[in-house]
Amino acid sequence: MAIQMTINARDDAQILDNPGYGVPIKIFTTDIDADAIEQLKKVARLQFIHSHVAVMPDVHLGIGATVGSVIPTKNAIIPAAVGVDIGCGMNAVRLGLNASQLPDDLRRIRSDIERKVPVGFALHKQVKAKASTLSPLDKRLNTIIAKHPGLKRMLKNFDQTWQKQLGTLGGGNHFIELCVDEQAQVWVMLHSGSRGLGNCIGTYFIELAKKEAQHRFGHVPDKDLSYFAEGSASFDDYVEAVHWAQDYAYENRREMMQLVLEAIRPHFPPFQLSKEAVNCHHNYVQQEQHFGENVFVTRKGAIRAATDELGIIPGSMGTKSYIVRGKGNPESFCSCSHGAGRKMSRSKAKRLFTPDDLSLQTQGIECRKDGGVVDEIPAAYKDIDQVMANQTDLVEVVHTLKQVLCVKG
Structure with missing residues (x-):
């Protein structure tokens, strides 16, 4: 379904002593509350927003920026728009198994997954990731810490913790699931991010942005929208740190997937993994080109859905989830929802x-x-069927998944 609502934030920009500024807000749903709209207007009035702000069908009020928003910025980045769960996202892979091969009682499989993958605040007793994964991360992290030693004081047992949390789930809405698709094929799907250190990096730079209060582009309507301007030392340092956290989150999901597969293999006949596998962020920032400009695109609870790009849109526990293929819709900045969205x-x-x-x-x-x-x-959560119906212009469904087992933190 096409854009259902467009709001022009310029209409009442004078309220914030910022007359003449404000880009359109293009929303792919009518299911949005007034508080989220007001939050979106504050973002849209920033002078460095490019073209418009796109809003996905799972939209809801967030901290700093609205969950389900896609924010393109020129020469600036808003750390609070990226948030503290940097690089949070999804990983899914199809197994060479049929639903008929699932045991009637799945409790032992859930128990074995929970023994293999620490959940909540827990971490591994020993480092599980290989040196080939840890070494490049460690080298880059040392460069970041040398410039911002305060980060190291934010995480207990810093060096051990970030390494032992690779391959761990976390809590909240993070999960590990066994699912069955429309062809009765079995999938493993999981949802997690950059764990404790990613949270520290996000929190640290959000507070630094507020403290520095850079004003190259004029008034900021909300302290949570404090930004770093391109060309400043803090901008460069944040880009370096946020990319590290995003890479860490990607490796965390990859490591966790291997541990889940190890946990479940004893319960099934030998199986191979399909080439159908997806690992994607939905809280992140990266440089892209849109409407003729190179911009920083922050997806706050949204995934990239470029033409033919595969993504994952999970429902809540107990509902359907989807493997999707992007349509590269320019009005959404080649994006789609990251899930059902809380109501x-x-x-x-x-x-x-x-x-x-x-x-x-x-x-x-x-x-x-x-x-x-x-x-x-x-x-x-919102009705995932309605969320999907509102974004048929953004993605096409490749597989529909229904979970049969869910591990929560």
Whole structure:
């Protein structure tokens, strides 16, 4: 479905003493609340926004910037728009297995995955990643720490922790799933990011941007939209650090996928992996060309959906997920949604729902059904079918997945 709503942020820009500035906000849904619209307007009024702000169908209010927004900037980057879960994203691979080969009782498989992959705040007892993975990351990180030694004080047992967290899940909405597609083929799908150190990098540079309060492009309507201007030392340092965290997140998912496969292989006959595999970010920034300009594109809860590019759009636990192929829609800056999107806060979900509700809504799925994950109940999320219907101009569905097992942090 095409753009359903366009808002011109210039119409009331004078409220913020910034007359004459404001780009359109192009929204691929009508399911958006007033607070998210006001948050988007603040971003759209920044003088360094290129062309327009694109808003995906899973949009909802975020911290700093709106989740589900795609923000193209010229000569500046907003650290809070990238956020603290830098490089958070998805990894999925199809196995050479049929649903008929799944055991009737999946509890042992879930237990073995949870033993193999630390969840929540846990980390490996020993470093699991190979030296060929760690060495280049370590070298680049040392360069970053030399310029910003305060980062090292933000993470307990710094060197051991970031290395031992490679191949770990984390908490919140991060997950590991076994899924079955429309052809009864089995997939492994997981969702995680840059763990503790990525959080530290995001937090550190967000606060640095607020402290420096660079004003090359004029007034900033919200301290959370503090930015680094290209040409400043902090801009260069942030780009270096955020790219490190994004690479770390990618390697974390790759390492975790190998551990999950090790955990499940004893439960199945020998199988090979399909060439159908995807590893993509949905909280990140990178340079791209759009509408004739080289810009920094920040995707805050959105994935890249360039022409023929594969991506992953997960639903909530208990609903469908999708492997998609991008259509390269220029109005979305070649982007699409990163999931269903929350329709209520975690605290509200905990007030409204009980473990019994969770058990009912995840019937038939091997997963936790206790109060610790009630905030992840499907009813706390938007309808994934409607989210997908709103972005038929952005992606086409390649595979529809339904989970049969879900590991949560």
